[in-house]
Amino acid sequence: MRKREIDIEDISRNVIIQATWIASAEYQFNEGVVEICLAPALIPYLLDIRKNYTTVALKYVIGVKSAYAIRLYELLKQYQGIGTRVVSIADLR
Structure with missing residues (x-):
């Protein structure tokens, strides 16, 4: 998902936003944990995902x-x- 691009058409602002899903990922080897930071440009669209989909x-x-x-x-x-x-x-x- 780090290399996969997404295009978001923001009609209200008359722009198309191109971003990748993940800004960074941190792997903690000994704990089996992955910490993912989503692309900041996507946050406003993902916060209301249940309401809009x-x-x-x-x-x-x-x-x-x-x-x-x-x-x-x-x-x-x-x-x-x-x-x-x-x-x-x-x-x-």
């Missing part, structure tokens, strides 16, 4: 064979709290 229970999608069915489930799950969602067939395609 949809979670999907693995037990509901593990047996689904179609990636389209899983994506449809994710789209519907986004509106679980609202109760309804209307999407045209054209938008689904």
Whole structure:
């Protein structure tokens, strides 16, 4: 993950942020511990991750064979709290 880049489009500021996930990692050999420092540019986006992303229970999608069915489930799950969602067939395609 140290070399993997991520692009974040910040529409409110009209910029694209390019960063790596991990700024540094410290390995403590005798203790079996790894201490990871996340890239500072990502912190504001990661702090509210539960609020801004949809979670999907693995037990509901593990047996689904179609990636389209899983994506449809994710789209519907986004509106679980609202109760309804209307999407045209054209938008689904």
